Amino acid sequence: MNQPALVPTFTESLNPPHGGTLKELYLPFAAAQALKLRSASLPGWTLDARQLCDLELLLSGAFSPLEGFLNRRDYASVLDDMRLADGTLWPIPITLDVDEAFAAKLASGGEVALRDSEGVPLAVLKVEDIYFIDPLQEAHQVFGTTDRLHPGVAELLDHRHRVYLGGRVQGIQAPQHHDFAELRDTPRSLRARLAARGWNRVVAFQTRNPMHRAHRELTVRAAERTHAKLLIQPVVGLTKPGDVDHYTRVRCYKALLKHYPQDSVDLSLLPLAMRMGGPREALWHAIIRKNYGASHFIVGRDH
Template sequence: MKEPHSGHLVDRLVDPNNYSDWIDSGAEECPSIHLDKNLFQDVLNIATGRFSPLQGFMNREDFLKTAKDMTLEDGTVWPLPVVLDVDSEKAAALSPGERAALYDPGGELLGFLSVDEVYKYNKEETAQDVFGTDDRDHPGVDNFCRQEDFLVGGTVTVFEGYRYNSHDLRPAESRVLFREYGWDTVVGFQTRNAPHRGHEYIQKTALEQVDGLLVQPKLGEKKAGDYQDDVIIGGYEELIDHYYPENQVVLSIFPSRMRYAGPREAVFDAIVRKNQGCTHFIIGRDHAGVGDYYDGTASHTIFETIGDIGIEPMLFYHAFYCTACDGMCSRKICPHGDEERIYPSGTTIREQIQNGESTSSKMIRPEIASHIKDADNSFVEG
C-alpha cells in the first residue's frame, strides 16, 4: 500500500470533551461561520484526511499556485482550490491568529477555524486557470463565480462524532481494512449513478489486475433527475451481493460535490483515492467533464503531463454490449461496428424506469432495476 499524498495522513478530529470550556463559553465569543452543505463536506474531508496534505482551507499562496500550476507552494501536486468564501462583513470580523466557530448546515457547532489569512481574489481569472474557461454557462465556472468576494485561509479542527452514513469509511479505516483483507493493490472506482452493465464490466476488468476494488459513489449537491443517494448505494449493494466474489469489494462513499473541472478533477479524485489506500484509480472518458468544454481524452492525457503522483491511473473508454460478440466489450477487444453495439445509458435507463417501461438485462442487472423501481423517490425532483 502506498503512503498518503505527500507522505502524511491528516487527522484534524478531536475529542470535544477536551474543548468543553471553549464549547460552553468561548465559541459564543468568536466570530461564527455557518457552512453550507458543500463547505461542510469540505471541512469533514479535510479533517478525516481525504484531502491530505491539506490541514485547512488554502491561504493565498497555495490558492494561486494551485490555480496556475496545479501544485501547492511546496511543490506537491494539487489540482483544485479548496477554499472558504465569506462576504465583506464576515471578512472584516475575522482576524489572523484568532478562532472562528464553524457550524454545520443544521446550526450545530462542528469545530473551529484557526484563521491565518483573509484575502480577495479574481474570480474570472481563477476560473479561466482552473476550468479552462470563464464561460458562465459552464456549471463549475458559474458555481465558482457565485462565491463571495473574500477567502479565508486557516487550519480546521473538527469535533469527533459525525458520520455521513454507515458507508462513510475514513481513509485511516479503509487502510486498516485493506490490510486485514491482505490487499497489496486496490483499484478505486468513482460513480454518481446506480450501476449498469458498463460500470460492472469496467470494474471487473480492473479487478482482474489487482487484489481488491473500492467502489465510492460521490455523494454531494445534486440536480433534477439525479439518482438519490440511497438508490445508488442500494444498487451497489445488490450488484456486490449477487455478482462479485466475497471479500474482494468494499463499498464506501466520497461525500463531495462535483466541481466539473474535467481533467483537473480526474487528478483530484485520484489523489483522494490514494489517501483512501488505493494503488490504482479508474479514469473513464471525459471524467468530470461537462458539455464540450474538454477533449474526451483530456482526463487521460493529463496524467502524462503531471507525472507520477503515487497512484496508477487505469484508463478506460466506453463499455458496451456487442450483439455479434454476445457479451460486454470495449473497443479494444471488439471488431464490430456501432450497429452491433448497445451502449448502457444512465439517461435511457432512468427514462425507462420513470415511464414504467421494461429495462434490458444487457444494460442493467434485473435486481438493480427492481431496486430502483421499488424505491420511493428514486430520482431528485426538479
C-alpha cells in the first residue's frame, strides 16, 4: 500500500526550516496540563542557565530538526562529521549533562521532569541513552583546542558533568522572561510577522555586542547586495564572560533602528547559549536563523 507523500509544514515564500519541518515540541494544552501533574512524581532535574536556553530553543523549534537532547549515536556523529546519525547537517552537540548520582537512579525508557530554578516543570525527557563522554575529545573536536583559555573549553572541562542523557522531550510550558517580552519571538511567530510584512528574502545579523556605525553600514550593504530585508537577531542568552549585559545591548539595538531605511529592518531576540565554537558555531547560527525564516546570514566575529 502506498504511503501518502509528506507535505512540508510551510508553504509561504519564506525559507523553509532546516529539514523541512518546524519541530515544535510543546504538547497541546490539555495534554501539557496532564503531563505537568504527572511530572510531580518523576525524578526531577533542575536546569542550569545553559540547559534552560537549550531547552527553550528545542521546544520552540529553533533547533529543528532536533526533537530532544542528542542520544549517543547522534552525539558521536556530530563530533565526527558535523551531522546527525541520519546525515542531517548539525555542527554543535545539544546535550543534557547530569551528575553521576542522579544518572545512577535512571534507566533507559524512564522519564525525567526538567524544571527551572523555581521548580516549575517545563518539559519531560524520555530517556533513550545514558552515556559517559570524554570532555577532552569533545573540546578538541568542537573547539579545535583543549586550552582552558578558550571560554567554551573552560566551561566544558570545569563546569559540565561527564554523564549525558539523550532522548526526546515533550514541552509543558515555556520558560518565563520578564524583559523585552515584545521582542522574544518563536520561529513560528517571527515567520508569521515577516510573512505578514511581505518579506521573502531576509538577511539575519548575529551579534553579542553593542552595534556601532560600522555594523550599521555592514548590515545595510548586506541587505542591499542580497536584495533582502534585514533581521537583527542578537543573542540574549549566555555569551562570553565579560560581555556587555543584554539589557544595555538591547536598548542600543532599539535606538539604532531609526537609522535604517523605513520598512527595511526588524529586531528579534535569541535566547541562545553561545559556545564560542568558531566555524562550527557560525554554521549553527545560520541553521538557527534559517529556522526563524532567514534566507541569508551575516557571519560576524562573535564566534
